[in-house]
Amino acid sequence: MSKITNNIKTIPMLDLKAQHEPLNEEIKTAVRDILDSSRFILGPNVSSFEQEVAAYHSVTGAVGLGSGTDALYLSLRALDIKEGDEVITTPFTFFATAEAITYVGATPVFVDIDRQTLNIDPSKIEEKITPKTRAIIVVHLFGQPADMDEIMAIAGKHGLKVVEDSAQAFGAKYKGRAVGSIGDAGCFSFYPSKNLGAYGDGGMLITNNPEISGKVKLLRNHGTTGPYQHSFIGYNSRLDEIQAAILRIKLRHLDTYNRKRRDIAALYTSILGNAVQCPTEKQDRTHVYHQYTFMTSNKRAEVEKALRSNHISAVVYYPIPLHMQIAFKYLGYKAGDLPVSEAAAGEVLSIPIYPELDPEDARMIAGVILTALKN
Numbered sequence: 001m002s003k004i005t006n007n008i009k010t011i012p013m014l015d016l017k018a019q020h021e022p023l024n025e026e027i028k029t030a031v032r033d034i035l036d037s038s039r040f041i042l043g044p045n046v047s048s049f050e051q052e053v054a055a056y057h058s059v060t061g062a063v064g065l066g067s068g069t070d071a072l073y074l075s076l077r078a079l080d081i082k083e084g085d086e087v088i089t090t091p092f093t094f095f096a097t098a099e100a101i102t103y104v105g106a107t108p109v110f111v112d113i114d115r116q117t118l119n120i121d122p123s124k125i126e127e128k129i130t131p132k133t134r135a136i137i138v139v140h141l142f143g144q145p146a147d148m149d150e151i152m153a154i155a156g157k158h159g160l161k162v163v164e165d166s167a168q169a170f171g172a173k174y175k176g177r178a179v180g181s182i183g184d185a186g187c188f189s190f191y192p193s194k195n196l197g198a199y200g201d202g203g204m205l206i207t208n209n210p211e212i213s214g215k216v217k218l219l220r221n222h223g224t225t226g227p228y229q230h231s232f233i234g235y236n237s238r239l240d241e242i243q244a245a246i247l248r249i250k251l252r253h254l255d256t257y258n259r260k261r262r263d264i265a266a267l268y269t270s271i272l273g274n275a276v277q278c279p280t281e282k283q284d285r286t287h288v289y290h291q292y293t294f295m296t297s298n299k300r301a302e303v304e305k306a307l308r309s310n311h312i313s314a315v316v317y318y319p320i321p322l323h324m325q326i327a328f329k330y331l332g333y334k335a336g337d338l339p340v341s342e343a344a345a346g347e348v349l350s351i352p353i354y355p356e357l358d359p360e361d362a363r364m365i366a367g368v369i370l371t372a373l374k375n
């Protein structure tokens, strides 16, 4: 739904109020029940939501956590990745992906991306593997499933673990399998703006390995193995009951939300397909368009300006690849080291996409972009 302010219609990147509205009564009732029960931490909603998420992904284990960042960090802890180890990942992602690697004392090793999918390029992984490499964190960026067959084959050959950062891709499918269920562990974020968003922070780890889910269940709660017994140093990272109850309600609508995102994306691509590099839909994959991100080569500034003057939001995700971030200066990368990521950072633009976006507005947005490209 677009918003009218001072008679000027503006279109945001995301409209959470429009998503909330039809669920309002159901959510209020669920939250009121929790307030009445006073059961706020690790209660029935968290365990039911864990079971529902496990069933959705056809996996045996799901563990509700405080955030997606924690899911990444605790998966590395459970896989016993530590100081001196190297973890391969993409530089073209949200900062938390690589941040989590540093939390366990390991070193992020960045591998350049594929320009078509904006995900890690499997053909460039092996040259970065050393005797210290222990794992690969794959990111399904913007909702686009990464090249899992190739990545799992490389990991198998070199004895590496695979963690799927699925924070932007809840419900995306790779050859019929939900992303997050293919590697050793899958990590989700329920940050409010994600495809499945809570009303605060939240995260989840999924796995088919009972050792990993068992370890993460202990880690999220101070390594508690019995009343006031702690077998190892853990952490405080628990999904709370109120968020779990809200997420249970929203999970029932997730496939519909994702289908609507895909419809908007198809509409954008049908109009913009010949003018810009639109997101690719590789065979056998279901992209869930957390973002609709295209590349314009050298016309991004013009397109941004035209959108702005028409009160349409647009954002550059991500303007600085991680190997060029000041926080990772100590890793010693320099400009030109990962050229595809660096070029993408200079060309990408994300435009509004959300289930409630009016297709007429999407058509209008695409029209504004086409006009800007012709000028």
Ligand SMILES: *Cc1c(COP(=O)(O)O)cnc(C)c1O
Residues within 6 Å of the ligand: 067, 068, 069, 070, 093, 094, 096, 097, 139, 165, 167, 168, 188, 189, 190, 191, 201, 202, 203
């Ligand atoms: C959002 C996000 C995270 C972090 O999730 P939080 O719940 O905000 O901690 C990690 N990786 C990616 C790719 C994300 O988009």
